[in-house]
Amino acid sequence: MKVDIDILSFRSSLLRWFRRSARPLPWRNTYDPYHVWLSEVMLQQTQMERGVTYFNRWLLRFPDIESVAEATSSEILKYWEGLGYYARGRNLHKAAQLLMVKYNGELPRNYDELLQLPGIGPYTAAAVASIAFNQDIPVVDANVERVFARLFDIDRPLKGKGVHAGIVNMAEKLLPSGEARKFNQALMDLGGLICTPRNPDCAVCPVASHCEAYQGNFVEDRPIKKAKQPLIEIEMATGLLLHQGHIFIQQRHDNDIWGGLWEFPGGRLKSEESPEKAVKREYREETGFTVEICSKVTTVVHFYTKYRVILHCFRCRLNQESNLPDLKAAQAYHWVKEDQLDHYGFPAGHRKYIDYVRQTCPHILTSEC
Numbered sequence: 001m002k003v004d005i006d007i008l009s010f011r012s013s014l015l016r017w018f019r020r021s022a023r024p025l026p027w028r029n030t031y032d033p034y035h036v037w038l039s040e041v042m043l044q045q046t047q048m049e050r051g052v053t054y055f056n057r058w059l060l061r062f063p064d065i066e067s068v069a070e071a072t073s074s075e076i077l078k079y080w081e082g083l084g085y086y087a088r089g090r091n092l093h094k095a096a097q098l099l100m101v102k103y104n105g106e107l108p109r110n111y112d113e114l115l116q117l118p119g120i121g122p123y124t125a126a127a128v129a130s131i132a133f134n135q136d137i138p139v140v141d142a143n144v145e146r147v148f149a150r151l152f153d154i155d156r157p158l159k160g161k162g163v164h165a166g167i168v169n170m171a172e173k174l175l176p177s178g179e180a181r182k183f184n185q186a187l188m189d190l191g192g193l194i195c196t197p198r199n200p201d202c203a204v205c206p207v208a209s210h211c212e213a214y215q216g217n218f219v220e221d222r223p224i225k226k227a228k229q230p231l232i233e234i235e236m237a238t239g240l241l242l243h244q245g246h247i248f249i250q251q252r253h254d255n256d257i258w259g260g261l262w263e264f265p266g267g268r269l270k271s272e273e274s275p276e277k278a279v280k281r282e283y284r285e286e287t288g289f290t291v292e293i294c295s296k297v298t299t300v301v302h303f304y305t306k307y308r309v310i311l312h313c314f315r316c317r318l319n320q321e322s323n324l325p326d327l328k329a330a331q332a333y334h335w336v337k338e339d340q341l342d343h344y345g346f347p348a349g350h351r352k353y354i355d356y357v358r359q360t361c362p363h364i365l366t367s368e369c
């Protein structure tokens with residue numbers, strides 16, 4: 001992959017456009033390294049508008065690294081709830097604690113030191129080093145990959161072997177010394193605003209005269225698309241257990257997929273198993289409780305990574321004297337009042353279940369069946 005364009009002209013066209021059109025994003029007000037780091041972590045796998053909402057809400061509660069370090073992991077996950085990929089929140093928390101001990105609550109400027117922090121890989125280290133500290137390091141996210149595939153007619157899928165490294169190498173050649181902060185963000189904004197995945201607005205693109213795909217009239221064919229993998233459907237079941245005015249919730253182990261989050265017990269249906277039987281079995285296996293199913297409440301559908309999850313949601317009651325669980329699949333439990341549910345972070349499916357109940361049948365959070 002070669003950079004075969006007039007580099008000086010490309011840089012000045014792009015930077016001129018960025019001066020006029022940069023998105024007014026909140027972390028661009030001060031380029032505080034904590035803000036830049038937080039934005040980069042939150043925006044991975046998250047749409048910009050949603051990321052900005054979470055970013056602003058987060059800063060109201062955690063204005064600096066020290067406040068993140070001092071929070072409980074439960075509170076961190078509560079503020080992360082709905083963003084998904086919860087390891088990001090857990091790593092941010094661990095990194096903040098390490099920064100307090102090792103760097104006096106500040107982020108190091110050095111790329112290699114940034115890489116040592118939990119949750120910071122080559123992409124985030126490059127983004128923080130260049131955007132917060134203006135170091136001459138290229139940043140290549142999905143937007144930049146797409147722009148380069150079109151600009152330089154990359155005729156291989158972006159996930160193909162060596163393609164990302166090749167694009168980083170090209171971005172390094174284009175980067176003007178001393179202007180990494182603006183240049184990297186200009187490329188990212190170009191991909192986010194103009195060179196979009198569908199219907200790129202080439203007519204107003206500041207670098208159209210350099211773009212091979214546009215000049216050759218094959219923009220639609222770049223990037224090369226890989227065949228989409230079909231979603232894998234899985235069926236799960238869960239039960240809301242109310243006993244003496246309190247709802248049972250348990251906290252998943254830290255090393256689980258949704259580690260640290262809270263949930264109603266439940267799990268995946270076994271072959272030929274009904275959702276009702278699955279809830280009773282899961283309660284028995286995970287908590288030792290014997291429960292009776294009172295009624296089906298709803299079915300929630302949600303998506304994560306390559307899965308489409310159908311979650312059957314029930315209402316149940318305790319069919320034994322003791323309310324003390326023998327936890328087998330969780331690290332902690334609470335019996336909570338209905339209005340305390342919002343103090344805990346839940347995975348998307350369970351939160352949808354709670355929202356559904358609140359909107360359509362709130363009595364089942366307070367009256368036993």
Ligand code: SF4
Nearest residue numbers: 195202205208211214
């Ligand atoms: S001309 Fe079109 S395809 Fe090429 S970089 Fe600009 S927006 Fe993307």
